[in-house]
Amino acid sequence: MRLCAVSLLLFLTAGISCAQSANNKCEHAGSLISLIEKNHIQPLPVNDEWSERVFTNLFDQLDPLHLFFTHDDLNAFIAQQHQLDNLVKENKHCAWVSTVSEHLKKRVSEYKLRLEQLFSKSFDYTVADQFDLAHFPPENFAASTQQLEAHRKAYLKFQILMRMYLES
Numbered sequence: 001m002r003l004c005a006v007s008l009l010l011f012l013t014a015g016i017s018c019a020q021s022a023n024n025k026c027e028h029a030g031s032l033i034s035l036i037e038k039n040h041i042q043p044l045p046v047n048d049e050w051s052e053r054v055f056t057n058l059f060d061q062l063d064p065l066h067l068f069f070t071h072d073d074l075n076a077f078i079a080q081q082h083q084l085d086n087l088v089k090e091n092k093h094c095a096w097v098s099t100v101s102e103h104l105k106k107r108v109s110e111y112k113l114r115l116e117q118l119f120s121k122s123f124d125y126t127v128a129d130q131f132d133l134a135h136f137p138p139e140n141f142a143a144s145t146q147q148l149e150a151h152r153k154a155y156l157k158f159q160i161l162m163r164m165y166l167e168s
Contacts, residue, residue, distance in 0.1 A: 051084035058100075059141075066137045067155065068107035070148050074141060076103075114152065123157055131158045 036043060044050055055077070063069045080087070080096055087093035131154045142148035 046085045046088065048082040048085060051082050051086075054084055055081045062100075062104055063141075064137060065155065066141050067148075067152055068104060068111060069141050070145060071141045071143050073103065073107070111152065114149070115156075118153070118156065123160065125157075125161075129154050129157060131155070 059069060059074060077096075077100060084093065084096070087096055136155075138151065142151055
């Protein structure tokens, strides 16, 4: 829980105010990490293990339903997985956070476009689909864009059917 808060804090502090300079945002995030390290009852050392945990938690927090990122997307950022601690300590993490943020914005835009396409025609509810609530969201991100698309479509159909059921 604490690590989730740190990963979101890292991401949000780097992108909170458009009016602030990039340096100022990075200083805020670095200051917050220092403050947590010094004043927390059980501080986690900011090292490679911390970096790995923040990396994993960050993507799970940004895309909890696994509707945007694929495994390939995560692989594009994996090179920095053990470098986040160094980037934060040196106040150089803003570029990485900005890159992740831009990639998320791109994926959200793609998803919005796909939703518009899907809603332009009726769903075929006669086709049997599987949506396993016991394993939702899936443990891993989609291995391919095709798998991601299938997951999105099944999730959307499930949401529509649930809304229809609840409104009846």
